[in-house]
Amino acid sequence: MNRISIVCAALFGAAGLLIGPSIAQEIKQDAKSASGEAKVSPVTQAQLSAADKNATNFLLTNVNYAQTRFHPARQIGRDNVKNLHVAWIFQTDVKESLETSPIVVDGVMFVTTSFSHVYALDAKTGAQLWHYNHKMGPVTTFCCGPNNRGVQVLGDLVYLATLDAKLVALNAKTGDVVWKTDIADPELGYSETMAPTVIKDKVLIGTNGGEYGIRGFVKAYDAKTGKLLWTFNTIPENSVGVWATKDATGRDMHRDIQAEKAQLAKTGDPYQKLGGGVWQNPSVDLATNRIYFVVGNPSPDLDGSNRPGDNLYTDSLVSLDLDTGKYVCHFQYIAHDLWDLDAVSPTVLVDVKGKDGKTIPGVIHAGKTGHIYVHDRKDCSLVRFSEAMVPQENMWVLPTKEGARMLPGANGGVEWSPIATDPSQELAYAINLHQPMTYRVENSPYPNGKLWLGGAFTAIPGEKQSGNITAVNYNTGKIKWQVKTPEPMIGGILATAGGLVFTGEGNGKFAAYNSSNGKELWSFRAGAGVNAPPSTYMVGGKQYVVVGAGGNTQVNFRRGNNIIAFTLD
């Protein structure tokens, strides 16, 4: 948090007294309301598979299955972006954290809000076509806000995963529910905030819950019926691993291997309550039929005393066969994590230079540690890691009862925020947080689906927080440019063929930068935190850029309820 958000919190607190709870998160709770019908043609798999070449639509959460967040639209470029202005603003019914990636299909936009609402909008005017207000079950157990990061569309269905851990298929034209299925039991700590991934008649979904002692998974459902096809448990029954003592960058993690082995002999493998959530979409390699995703932290976050071993596959890159869900390979960044510096930001598939300088299919991930990791797609092995994008200090000091200072803080580095890439420049663009924290450890038994942190990570009062936008050459690991921001960055970034990157800040600033040198070319003040990934699309021959301005729960940025689209005259 920051100075501005304190003031905002104080103001909202005062307003709360005068106005009462009616201005709380949900402004109103309508049933499904339809202002019209969405005239949208069924989305084919061929369209989705070719999304990387589609300058008109924004079909997948991160533009394409490779998740490059590089969009081919180029009407808005470095020379004219200064003329960008608001085309329309749509106000949702929910004033709470907005993390949605707007999906656009032939002039129809689908956006989501906190508490799992979905809206279909006219992408040209912002007019509402329909609104799905999910009837939430009584039990929701979620970490980091009641967020939702979006939908995906296949055929004539829109797919949504909800805070109460259900998978819902909606009629794309009307917003009516076609089928609904339970993913997991929210009473045990499961919830959903990620967008599903649709691919080859399947809907892929991970889970939240690493702060609640779940056993994480990725599941595949039949897109037409909602029938479960396969489940991959992110925690294998043998989660012990190789007793790694160093992290991916070679730093000692100060593990007491003998003590862990003694604990293992005493209590056995802890796989059943070991966490391992999957917060973001997998990338899909259409050529090899494999998916790549990262797995989050072990449970409890800061106390490793009752979870001996490497805690596979927490804090790891994992690849599976798409058809069967069978394991292909993994790479663990931090074994036996005690800091919640896990792996959250979605993976990206790009060609990279291998260790011998030859071009190979690669997969990259931006970590909470502040490094961008580059892997060989064939076997998940690490090729290189980038320079640190944020200050690092005292890694990996063990958490103590009194609190041990270490940087980065537990939000990163790069949080769930998707990165963007521009393969023509060999650059990856990441937004980062800098939040000095202390790490404390406490011990308590598994609490039946309740918050289970094993301690606390707390921001150090008085220490300045900040953020940055960083461009990294993923073939050298060197930082090419970096723009400092006054507040920690969380939300996402988009690169376009117009030579631009777009991203927002918690103070409401939304800006475009020259993707080659980081020079700011345009900005806008949204009045609420811009903490969502932007999208872009064409309609009526004009390019638009759209982003949610709803603030953020996790870092407590000023809340709002606006979806804002920009265009040129």
Place this chain on the structure above:
Amino acid sequence: MRGKLGWLNPGVVIVGVLLGAGATPAVAQGVAEKAEVCAGCHGQDGKPVDKTIPVIWGQQLGYIYIQLRDFKRADRKSGIMQPIVSSLEKDDMLALAEYFSKKPWPDLGQPRSPKDVAERALSADRSVGCTGCHLDQFQGDGTVPRLAGQSREYLTKTIADFRTRARGNNPGMSDLMLATPPDDLAALEEFLSGL
């Protein structure tokens, strides 16, 4: 709560004993009738009859349900609540939770905190991240309780119970409360109760 047994309205204890003994099957009762038991302590008008007893009118549905469940499981200990909930099934608990969640939150008339206290409370929030779960304006949602306007004495007691783990049904909260300096917690209690 155990420490307050001496104060308690004897009628409430009697009702609790009756329910605990299964004199009237809870499932057969209407929810409003069942809720009468609760009014003895939590108040006929939503204002608890003792300040160390929490406001449940207008509280989040999921939170009330989970607390009832935890009292029944003895994950949350209370000599008063455990006998009362012992005969309740999940549907009873959900019905009661829904019933109370739809009641208006009562105004306890607690004073706004002075500016310096509010600033200290918000600084503590910034460090620990209370609003990360309790949400903007501390209204809660789902299984996370509303804190704004809760009884100050109850907040003080339950935070202290988290710190000693006497309240053992949310170790994550215990960890966070242990990581927060007592002076900051006092500021939070005063600030939240005055919202």
